[in-house]
Amino acid sequence: MADEVVLLDFWPSPFGMRVRIALAEKGIDYEGREEDLSNKSPLLLKMNPVNKQIPVLIHKGRPISESLIIVQYIDEVWSNNKSPLLPSDPYQRANARFWADYIDKKIYSTGRLVWGTTGEVQEKAKEELRESFRVLEKELAEKTYFGGDMFGLVDVALIPFYSWFYTLETTANFSITEEFPRLVSWAKRCMQRDSVSNSVPDQYKIYDFLLDLKKKMHSIE
Numbered sequence: 001m002a003d004e005v006v007l008l009d010f011w012p013s014p015f016g017m018r019v020r021i022a023l024a025e026k027g028i029d030y031e032g033r034e035e036d037l038s039n040k041s042p043l044l045l046k047m048n049p050v051n052k053q054i055p056v057l058i059h060k061g062r063p064i065s066e067s068l069i070i071v072q073y074i075d076e077v078w079s080n081n082k083s084p085l086l087p088s089d090p091y092q093r094a095n096a097r098f099w100a101d102y103i104d105k106k107i108y109s110t111g112r113l114v115w116g117t118t119g120e121v122q123e124k125a126k127e128e129l130r131e132s133f134r135v136l137e138k139e140l141a142e143k144t145y146f147g148g149d150m151f152g153l154v155d156v157a158l159i160p161f162y163s164w165f166y167t168l169e170t171t172a173n174f175s176i177t178e179e180f181p182r183l184v185s186w187a188k189r190c191m192q193r194d195s196v197s198n199s200v201p202d203q204y205k206i207y208d209f210l211l212d213l214k215k216k217m218h219s220i221e
Contacts, residue, residue, distance in 0.1 A: 005030035006058040008044050010037055012209045014108065014160035015067035016055040017199050021156050022071040022085060024195035026078045068100050071156055085152045096147060099139060100157040106132040107161050115164065115171045116214050126172045133180045140186055151193065155186075159196055162187040166203035167210050 009016040047063035048056045057064045064073050075085040086093050113125035146154035177184050190196045
């Protein structure tokens, strides 16, 4: 199986983490190839010539790009597996896709401004991130996972950003744990799954990486 499933990835990427989690949930053997994003491989440029970004899943020689599209592809191709990531009901599937899309549009770009900037820009981004977390915590409510008892697409979309929590709290001086306890409890439940704990790096390792990235960004400016 591994010779027909290849993942072009970069270890701190929350988007790559999504795909790793989905593959692990399905029990799919694959070959992971770590990309150097400052010197992208010919294979990456060939397999994703439009966006030239990771992650890219190569299945039987054919590329699939964009993390949420890849996760849904995995769920559909390996649909006989006992761990479906999307519910069978069409309305519930549409709802899951809505929230996964919400996470895509709100968390990465805003979170990046929180840890990557200072001053007024950071404060504005922090308030926007707080509002997004409030919305997500309201949707989660008392459920085990966003889909109820089933770990699914929305959880896969959001849980990689748990690796950012320490960085966000430290650089922007606020407590996600105190302000959003349900969200943190949910994240800890997710981290108890082998698929997640083996795919999401340690928060302190991510902190070191993101701070080093921030220094490089500022030195270029």
